Amino acid sequence: MGKVCTFRKGYGISKENLSSDGTPCVLYGELYTTYKTAIAKRIKSKTSLDPTTLFHSKKNDVIIPCSGETAEDIATSVCIPYDDILLGGDLTVIRGDLDGAFLSNQINSVRKYDIARIAQGKSIVHLQADELKKISIAYPTIEEQQKISGFIDKIDERIEVQNKIISDLKVLKKELCNRYFKSVHNDTSLGYVTLKDILTERKEYCSKDGTYTHGTLSKEGVSPKTERYDRDFLVKNEDKQYKVTHFNDLL
Numbered sequence: 001m002g003k004v005c006t007f008r009k010g011y012g013i014s015k016e017n018l019s020s021d022g023t024p025c026v027l028y029g030e031l032y033t034t035y036k037t038a039i040a041k042r043i044k045s046k047t048s049l050d051p052t053t054l055f056h057s058k059k060n061d062v063i064i065p066c067s068g069e070t071a072e073d074i075a076t077s078v079c080i081p082y083d084d085i086l087l088g089g090d091l092t093v094i095r096g097d098l099d100g101a102f103l104s105n106q107i108n109s110v111r112k113y114d115i116a117r118i119a120q121g122k123s124i125v126h127l128q129a130d131e132l133k134k135i136s137i138a139y140p141t142i143e144e145q146q147k148i149s150g151f152i153d154k155i156d157e158r159i160e161v162q163n164k165i166i167s168d169l170k171v172l173k174k175e176l177c178n179r180y181f182k183s184v185h186n187d188t189s190l191g192y193v194t195l196k197d198i199l200t201e202r203k204e205y206c207s208k209d210g211t212y213t214h215g216t217l218s219k220e221g222v223s224p225k226t227e228r229y230d231r232d233f234l235v236k237n238e239d240k241q242y243k244v245t246h247f248n249d250l251l
Helices: 100-108 112-118 142-185
Strands: 005-009 018-026 045-047 061-065 078-080 091-096 205-207 215-218 221-224 241-243
Touching: 061 100, 078 100, 100 112, 100 142
Parallel strands: none
Antiparallel strands: 005 091, 018 045, 061 078, 061 091, 205 241, 215 221
16 A cells, blocks of 8 residues: 555544534544444534644545554555544545545455454554555446445445335334333233243254254344354363254253
Protein backbone atom coordinates (compact mmCIF):
# COMPACT_ATOMS: atom_id res chain seq x y z
CA MET A 1 0.00 0.00 0.00
CA GLY A 2 2.92 2.29 0.61
CA LYS A 3 3.43 2.76 -3.16
CA VAL A 4 -0.10 4.05 -3.83
CA CYS A 5 -1.24 5.49 -0.47
CA THR A 6 -0.07 7.97 2.14
CA PHE A 7 -0.68 7.52 5.87
CA ARG A 8 -1.69 10.08 8.47
CA LYS A 9 -3.18 10.03 11.98
CA GLY A 10 -6.32 11.57 13.41
CA TYR A 11 -6.15 13.34 16.77
CA GLY A 12 -7.78 15.37 19.47
CA ILE A 13 -11.37 14.09 19.96
CA SER A 14 -12.69 11.88 22.79
CA LYS A 15 -16.18 10.82 23.89
CA GLU A 16 -16.26 13.72 26.34
CA ASN A 17 -15.96 16.14 23.42
CA LEU A 18 -19.12 14.94 21.64
CA SER A 19 -22.15 17.24 21.48
CA SER A 20 -25.61 17.42 19.96
CA ASP A 21 -24.45 19.96 17.38
CA GLY A 22 -21.20 21.06 15.81
CA THR A 23 -18.92 19.50 13.21
CA PRO A 24 -19.46 15.84 12.17
CA CYS A 25 -16.72 13.56 13.49
CA VAL A 26 -15.70 9.91 13.75
CA LEU A 27 -14.14 8.36 16.85
CA TYR A 28 -11.92 5.31 17.02
CA GLY A 29 -14.42 3.15 18.92
CA GLU A 30 -17.18 3.77 16.39
CA LEU A 31 -15.42 1.56 13.86
CA TYR A 32 -16.39 -1.36 16.10
CA THR A 33 -19.83 -0.22 17.25
CA THR A 34 -21.40 2.07 14.66
CA TYR A 35 -20.03 1.58 11.16
CA LYS A 36 -20.71 -1.99 10.07
CA THR A 37 -20.07 -1.64 6.33
CA ALA A 38 -17.21 -0.34 4.21
CA ILE A 39 -18.74 3.13 3.79
CA ALA A 40 -19.69 5.56 6.59
CA LYS A 41 -22.72 7.03 4.80
CA ARG A 42 -24.32 8.59 7.88
CA ILE A 43 -21.91 10.24 10.28
CA LYS A 44 -23.35 9.72 13.75
CA SER A 45 -21.33 12.00 16.02
CA LYS A 46 -20.62 15.72 16.27
CA THR A 47 -18.27 17.85 18.30
CA SER A 48 -18.26 21.54 19.23
CA LEU A 49 -14.45 21.64 19.42
CA ASP A 50 -12.69 24.21 17.25
CA PRO A 51 -12.39 22.40 13.89
CA THR A 52 -9.39 24.48 12.80
CA THR A 53 -7.18 22.61 15.28
CA LEU A 54 -8.32 19.10 14.27
CA PHE A 55 -7.71 16.61 11.46
CA HIS A 56 -10.13 16.92 8.52
CA SER A 57 -10.98 14.08 6.18
CA LYS A 58 -10.83 14.22 2.41
CA LYS A 59 -13.47 12.41 0.38
CA ASN A 60 -12.41 8.79 -0.15
CA ASP A 61 -10.19 8.55 2.94
CA VAL A 62 -10.04 5.11 4.57
CA ILE A 63 -9.62 4.93 8.34
CA ILE A 64 -8.41 1.98 10.41
CA PRO A 65 -7.73 1.71 14.18
CA CYS A 66 -4.20 2.13 15.49
CA SER A 67 -4.98 -0.24 18.38
CA GLY A 68 -7.52 -2.85 19.46
CA GLU A 69 -8.19 -5.82 21.71
CA THR A 70 -7.32 -8.53 19.16
CA ALA A 71 -5.35 -8.72 15.94
CA GLU A 72 -8.46 -9.72 14.00
CA ASP A 73 -10.55 -6.85 15.38
CA ILE A 74 -7.97 -4.25 14.46
CA ALA A 75 -8.21 -5.09 10.75
CA THR A 76 -11.47 -3.12 10.48
CA SER A 77 -11.64 -0.19 8.10
CA VAL A 78 -14.23 2.34 6.91
CA CYS A 79 -14.28 4.70 3.94
CA ILE A 80 -15.23 8.34 4.68
CA PRO A 81 -17.07 9.56 1.56
CA TYR A 82 -17.07 13.25 2.59
CA ASP A 83 -14.65 16.13 2.96
CA ASP A 84 -14.11 17.82 6.33
CA ILE A 85 -15.25 15.08 8.69
CA LEU A 86 -13.16 15.42 11.85
CA LEU A 87 -11.18 12.25 12.60
CA GLY A 88 -10.31 11.46 16.21
CA GLY A 89 -7.25 10.00 17.83
CA ASP A 90 -6.00 6.42 17.50
CA LEU A 91 -7.05 6.33 13.84
CA THR A 92 -4.74 5.78 10.89
CA VAL A 93 -5.94 7.65 7.81
CA ILE A 94 -5.12 6.02 4.46
CA ARG A 95 -5.26 8.45 1.55
CA GLY A 96 -4.61 7.86 -2.15
CA ASP A 97 -6.08 7.72 -5.65
CA LEU A 98 -7.85 4.37 -5.16
CA ASP A 99 -11.60 4.16 -4.64
CA GLY A 100 -11.91 4.29 -0.84
CA ALA A 101 -14.82 1.86 -0.62
CA PHE A 102 -12.97 -0.63 -2.85
CA LEU A 103 -9.88 -0.43 -0.62
CA SER A 104 -11.92 -0.68 2.57
CA ASN A 105 -13.75 -3.78 1.33
CA GLN A 106 -10.44 -5.37 0.39
CA ILE A 107 -8.91 -4.62 3.81
CA ASN A 108 -11.97 -6.01 5.59
CA SER A 109 -11.91 -9.27 3.62
CA VAL A 110 -8.90 -10.80 1.87
CA ARG A 111 -6.33 -8.51 3.56
CA LYS A 112 -7.81 -8.90 7.05
CA TYR A 113 -5.50 -11.73 8.11
CA ASP A 114 -2.47 -10.18 6.40
CA ILE A 115 -3.02 -7.12 8.60
CA ALA A 116 -3.72 -9.24 11.68
CA ARG A 117 -0.31 -10.88 11.27
CA ILE A 118 1.54 -7.56 11.42
CA ALA A 119 -0.35 -6.29 14.49
CA GLN A 120 1.86 -6.12 17.57
CA GLY A 121 1.16 -6.53 21.28
CA LYS A 122 -0.64 -8.84 23.70
CA SER A 123 -3.26 -7.27 25.99
CA ILE A 124 -3.54 -4.30 23.60
CA VAL A 125 -2.69 -4.83 19.94
CA HIS A 126 -1.12 -2.00 17.93
CA LEU A 127 -1.01 -1.43 14.18
CA GLN A 128 1.78 0.78 12.87
CA ALA A 129 1.49 2.74 9.62
CA ASP A 130 4.99 1.63 8.60
CA GLU A 131 3.80 -1.98 8.75
CA LEU A 132 0.58 -1.21 6.85
CA LYS A 133 2.66 0.20 4.02
CA LYS A 134 4.08 -3.30 3.44
CA ILE A 135 0.67 -4.92 2.86
CA SER A 136 0.19 -5.95 -0.78
CA ILE A 137 -3.10 -5.03 -2.43
CA ALA A 138 -4.57 -5.62 -5.89
CA TYR A 139 -6.61 -3.13 -7.87
CA PRO A 140 -8.00 -2.71 -11.41
CA THR A 141 -8.80 0.61 -13.11
CA ILE A 142 -10.60 3.23 -11.03
CA GLU A 143 -13.75 2.68 -13.10
CA GLU A 144 -13.71 -1.03 -12.30
CA GLN A 145 -13.02 -0.32 -8.61
CA GLN A 146 -16.08 1.91 -8.47
CA LYS A 147 -18.26 -0.72 -10.15
CA ILE A 148 -17.11 -3.39 -7.67
CA SER A 149 -17.56 -1.19 -4.58
CA GLY A 150 -20.93 0.04 -5.87
CA PHE A 151 -22.18 -3.52 -6.31
CA ILE A 152 -21.00 -4.52 -2.82
CA ASP A 153 -22.70 -1.43 -1.42
CA LYS A 154 -26.01 -2.51 -2.99
CA ILE A 155 -25.63 -5.87 -1.25
CA ASP A 156 -24.92 -4.11 2.08
CA GLU A 157 -28.08 -2.02 1.62
CA ARG A 158 -30.10 -5.18 0.98
CA ILE A 159 -28.62 -6.80 4.10
CA GLU A 160 -29.54 -3.74 6.17
CA VAL A 161 -33.15 -3.92 4.96
CA GLN A 162 -33.36 -7.65 5.63
CA ASN A 163 -31.86 -7.23 9.10
CA LYS A 164 -34.52 -4.62 9.88
CA ILE A 165 -37.23 -7.04 8.74
CA ILE A 166 -35.72 -9.83 10.87
CA SER A 167 -35.49 -7.51 13.89
CA ASP A 168 -39.14 -6.49 13.53
CA LEU A 169 -40.23 -10.13 13.17
CA LYS A 170 -38.33 -11.07 16.33
CA VAL A 171 -40.19 -8.37 18.24
CA LEU A 172 -43.50 -9.60 16.81
CA LYS A 173 -42.66 -13.20 17.71
CA LYS A 174 -41.73 -12.23 21.27
CA GLU A 175 -44.95 -10.29 21.78
CA LEU A 176 -47.09 -13.08 20.34
CA CYS A 177 -45.41 -15.70 22.52
CA ASN A 178 -45.76 -13.56 25.63
CA ARG A 179 -49.42 -12.88 24.92
CA TYR A 180 -50.29 -16.48 24.06
CA PHE A 181 -48.39 -18.28 26.79
CA LYS A 182 -49.50 -15.83 29.46
CA SER A 183 -53.13 -16.49 28.52
CA VAL A 184 -52.50 -20.26 28.59
CA HIS A 185 -50.78 -19.97 31.96
CA ASN A 186 -53.88 -18.30 33.40
CA ASP A 187 -56.27 -20.90 31.99
CA THR A 188 -57.50 -22.88 35.02
CA SER A 189 -59.11 -25.54 32.83
CA LEU A 190 -55.68 -26.87 31.80
CA GLY A 191 -53.53 -29.35 33.67
CA TYR A 192 -49.84 -28.69 34.30
CA VAL A 193 -46.80 -30.96 34.49
CA THR A 194 -43.14 -30.34 35.28
CA LEU A 195 -40.52 -30.79 32.56
CA LYS A 196 -38.96 -33.72 34.41
CA ASP A 197 -42.24 -35.60 33.96
CA ILE A 198 -42.13 -35.39 30.16
CA LEU A 199 -38.43 -35.03 29.28
CA THR A 200 -35.42 -37.28 29.78
CA GLU A 201 -31.75 -36.55 29.15
CA ARG A 202 -30.35 -38.42 26.15
CA LYS A 203 -27.11 -40.11 27.15
CA GLU A 204 -25.92 -41.41 23.80
CA TYR A 205 -22.32 -40.76 22.82
CA CYS A 206 -20.09 -41.28 19.79
CA SER A 207 -16.51 -40.45 18.89
CA LYS A 208 -15.76 -38.11 16.02
CA ASP A 209 -15.46 -40.87 13.43
CA GLY A 210 -17.71 -39.58 10.67
CA THR A 211 -20.82 -41.47 11.78
CA TYR A 212 -22.54 -38.20 12.63
CA THR A 213 -22.05 -34.61 11.52
CA HIS A 214 -20.01 -32.70 14.07
CA GLY A 215 -22.19 -29.73 15.02
CA THR A 216 -21.99 -26.57 17.08
CA LEU A 217 -24.65 -24.63 18.99
CA SER A 218 -24.71 -20.83 18.72
CA LYS A 219 -27.22 -17.98 18.91
CA GLU A 220 -28.14 -18.74 15.31
CA GLY A 221 -29.01 -22.35 16.16
CA VAL A 222 -27.32 -25.67 15.39
CA SER A 223 -25.02 -25.87 12.38
CA PRO A 224 -22.14 -28.03 11.12
CA LYS A 225 -18.86 -27.16 12.77
CA THR A 226 -16.60 -25.02 10.56
CA GLU A 227 -13.05 -23.71 10.85
CA ARG A 228 -14.46 -20.67 12.65
CA TYR A 229 -15.50 -22.84 15.60
CA ASP A 230 -12.70 -25.39 15.34
CA ARG A 231 -11.34 -26.08 18.82
CA ASP A 232 -10.04 -29.59 18.18
CA PHE A 233 -6.52 -28.50 19.07
CA LEU A 234 -7.75 -28.16 22.68
CA VAL A 235 -8.90 -31.80 22.80
CA LYS A 236 -6.12 -33.93 24.31
CA ASN A 237 -8.01 -37.25 24.20
CA GLU A 238 -8.32 -38.55 20.63
CA ASP A 239 -11.10 -40.93 21.76
CA LYS A 240 -13.25 -38.19 23.23
CA GLN A 241 -16.96 -39.01 23.13
CA TYR A 242 -19.47 -36.40 21.96
CA LYS A 243 -23.18 -36.31 22.74
CA VAL A 244 -25.45 -37.55 19.97
CA THR A 245 -28.69 -35.74 19.14
CA HIS A 246 -31.71 -36.84 17.11
CA PHE A 247 -34.57 -35.13 15.37
CA ASN A 248 -36.82 -33.13 17.74
CA ASP A 249 -34.29 -33.15 20.59
CA LEU A 250 -34.09 -30.02 22.72
CA LEU A 251 -30.64 -28.53 23.33
